[in-house]
Amino acid sequence: MRFNFLLFLLGLAGLVMMFAPLPVQSSPPVEREFRIEASQYAYSPGEISVNPGDTVKIHLVSTDVVHGLYVDEYGVSITADPGQTATLTFVADKPGSFRLRCNVTCGAMHPFMIGKLYVGPNLWFYRSAGLAALVILSIVFWKRSNQPTITAN
Amino acid sequence: MELTRSPRVKALLKSRYPQLVLFVLMLAGFVFAILAGFIGTPVGSHNFSIVFVWIAWWAILILVAVPFFGRGWCAVCPIPVAGDWLQRGAVLNPAPKTPKWLGLRVPAKFRNMWMQNISFTLVALFSSVILTTPVVTSVVLAAMLFLAIGLSMVFERRAFCRYLCPVGGFIGLYAQTAPIELRIKDKNVCAKCVGKPCYNGSDLGSGCPWDVFPGGLTKNTYCGLCLECLRTCPHDNIAINARPFSADLARPSAKLDEAFKAFIMLGAALIYAYVLMGSSGAAKLAAYNVFTPAWFVYAAIFLTVIFILLPGLYWLVISITPRGRGVGVREFAIASTPLIPLGLMFWVAFSLSFVLTNATYILAALSDPLGLGWNLFGTAALAWQPLLSAFIAPAQSLALVGGLAWAARTAQKTAPQAGISSAPVISYCLAVTLLMIWLLL
Numbered sequence: 001m002r003f004n005f006l007l008f009l010l011g012l013a014g015l016v017m018m019f020a021p022l023p024v025q026s027s028p029p030v031e032r033e034f035r036i037e038a039s040q041y042a043y044s045p046g047e048i049s050v051n052p053g054d055t056v057k058i059h060l061v062s063t064d065v066v067h068g069l070y071v072d073e074y075g076v077s078i079t080a081d082p083g084q085t086a087t088l089t090f091v092a093d094k095p096g097s098f099r100l101r102c103n104v105t106c107g108a109m110h111p112f113m114i115g116k117l118y119v120g121p122n123l124w125f126y127r128s129a130g131l132a133a134l135v136i137l138s139i140v141f142w143k144r145s146n147q148p149t150i151t152a153n
Numbered sequence: 154m155e156l157t158r159s160p161r162v163k164a165l166l167k168s169r170y171p172q173l174v175l176f177v178l179m180l181a182g183f184v185f186a187i188l189a190g191f192i193g194t195p196v197g198s199h200n201f202s203i204v205f206v207w208i209a210w211w212a213i214l215i216l217v218a219v220p221f222f223g224r225g226w227c228a229v230c231p232i233p234v235a236g237d238w239l240q241r242g243a244v245l246n247p248a249p250k251t252p253k254w255l256g257l258r259v260p261a262k263f264r265n266m267w268m269q270n271i272s273f274t275l276v277a278l279f280s281s282v283i284l285t286t287p288v289v290t291s292v293v294l295a296a297m298l299f300l301a302i303g304l305s306m307v308f309e310r311r312a313f314c315r316y317l318c319p320v321g322g323f324i325g326l327y328a329q330t331a332p333i334e335l336r337i338k339d340k341n342v343c344a345k346c347v348g349k350p351c352y353n354g355s356d357l358g359s360g361c362p363w364d365v366f367p368g369g370l371t372k373n374t375y376c377g378l379c380l381e382c383l384r385t386c387p388h389d390n391i392a393i394n395a396r397p398f399s400a401d402l403a404r405p406s407a408k409l410d411e412a413f414k415a416f417i418m419l420g421a422a423l424i425y426a427y428v429l430m431g432s433s434g435a436a437k438l439a440a441y442n443v444f445t446p447a448w449f450v451y452a453a454i455f456l457t458v459i460f461i462l463l464p465g466l467y468w469l470v471i472s473i474t475p476r477g478r479g480v481g482v483r484e485f486a487i488a489s490t491p492l493i494p495l496g497l498m499f500w501v502a503f504s505l506s507f508v509l510t511n512a513t514y515i516l517a518a519l520s521d522p523l524g525l526g527w528n529l530f531g532t533a534a535l536a537w538q539p540l541l542s543a544f545i546a547p548a549q550s551l552a553l554v555g556g557l558a559w560a561a562r563t564a565q566k567t568a569p570q571a572g573i574s575s576a577p578v579i580s581y582c583l584a585v586t587l588l589m590i591w592l593l594l
């Protein structure tokens with residue numbers, strides 16, 4: 001009975017872990033500008049971070065062939081011809097981590113040309129890590145409560 | 154629960170024609186993929202060979218076939234079929250009593266998974282090129298086809314599948330987790346059975362092409378679900394059962410070759426998550442530019458991680474714990490069993506990220522398989538568009554955490570059989586899972 005209650009608590013903690021809304025961001029939204037260089041098969045910088053609500057302005061410069069930049073889940077994109085700058089502006093209103101992907105076939109490894117945009121903390125990472133820890137705790141407890149006498153081997 | 158109890162299901166499986174139709178279709182698709190790689194566009198994402206093998210087939214294999222049907226893919230795989238036909242000298246008739254060709258037995262020292270460990274590692278080291286270059290994919294596919302044929306001429310049964318196929322090894326390893334199995338119904342019937350036609354063959358069918366004695370099956374690893382024994386058993390003693398997931402792992406294997414397969418797969422998933430899904434351009438170029446100094450560094454790191462770092466750390470973790478003092482090879486192999494469900498779910502999570510992202514290429518390649526400007530179904534111009542991207546991170550998170558739970562439960566059952574505590578095993582699983590979560594999310 002005690003252990004059932006414990007499991008219940010752990011389950012509850014798991015739900016909280018998955019669905020609890022994040023504490024409201026205190027920093028007021030600003031405009032963030034980035035200059036990103038694209039070359040086969042990477043962006044430089046490869047990862048950028050902003051706060052939720054910020055207006056993101058990306059100047060994409062290609063240093064070799066034509067490259068694109070598509071932001072996962074936001075669905076916005078731009079294309080930059082070699083040597084020219086293209087600018088993409090959007091409001092980062094969804095928190096989490098998102099991949100930036102080249103959306104112009106630019107060579108063999110094109111499908112793996114990837115960058116990252118973090119909007120606030122990397123939500124799913126923390127949620128998943130927390131959940132992983134909880135799952136382990138529950139499994140260990142569950143085992144203890146079910147076979148209290150076992151002395152493996 | 155026995156699935157073959159239904160007479161209709163059983164008749165369908167026993168008849169050679171449904172399987173033959175699938176074989177022929179698969180073989181046609183396979184040969185077309187090889188041709189497409191040679192004559193079609195060199196742009197991977199628009200060539201049937203790359204799109205159908207590495208996006209469509211891979212997705213079906215790792216997300217559906219292996220987790221739910223184990224070696225189900227091997228039941229319809231076209232690669233060994235031509236070799237089978239030549240070996241038997243017939244399409245439908247069973248293998249003749251006296252071999253038509255050399256019919257040698259595979260030497261004992263090769264009768265294990267090490268060759269498959271090596272062949273998978275070789276493919277894995279060149280995977281960035283194979284995965285993205287149609288011609289190279291075609292060369293690899295053709296090589297598999299011809300190796301399978303060649304080995305069928307030299308050796309008896311399916312030597313290629315059993316000992317060399319780079320995918321066959323991990324399919325077999327992970328098939329142990331599948332909720333399906335082919336087993337005998339009654340041991341006593343086998344004990345009294347004269348001639349053991351399931352292994353030795355009869356007029357009704359070939360002896361087990363995978364060189365296993367169906368009567369002794371306790372795990373899915375080496376049964377290719379070819380269904381021959383269902384046809385040859387004169388006592389109706391073969392059944393296909395639905396069962397709980399990972400039932401085979403309750404009695405873990407104590408073989409080092411299989412344990413290393415688990416480490417290789419786990420390590421390869423981690424490395425691919427970093428190289429292919431990460432943002433490091435240097436890593437991608439190193440993996441792609443084979444035989445350059447950077448690639449040799451990449452290869453060295455790759456080999457070190459899968460053959461030394463991951464197994465070595467595991468050894469260390471389980472043997473420094475109080476009860477792990479006398480851990481030998483046998484105990485090490487048994488103790489690594491939880492890495493089987495864990496590794497499978499790593500691959501599921503990793504595959505989700507590129508399969509859904511590139512799924513639109515499938516429709517485009519269907520209309521224009523060679524990238525020559527055809528438009529068979531009007532979908533050739535379909536623009537690339539990641540599918541369900543909002544769903545990928547939660548799904549990956551679920552797969553990885555679920556895999557960890559599965560591994561931890563497995564550890565609680567298998568660690569005692571290795572004479573060690575499950576705590577270090579679970580800690581190791583937790584650590585690598587956190588690493589994978591960090592790499593993918």
Ligand code: SF4
Binds near residue numbers: 226232233313324
């Ligand atoms: S082992 Fe390889 S070649 Fe043989 S049936 Fe399975 S996937 Fe096909």
Ligand code: SF4
Binds near residue numbers: 387
């Ligand atoms: S033929 Fe049937 S009864 Fe005989 S050994 Fe094989 S499975 Fe058992």
Ligand code: SF4
Binds near residue numbers: 364365376
């Ligand atoms: S003959 Fe039976 S045991 Fe052998 S591989 Fe085929 S299905 Fe499996």
Ligand SMILES: [Cu+2]
Binds near residue numbers: 068104110
């Ligand atoms: Cu690009």
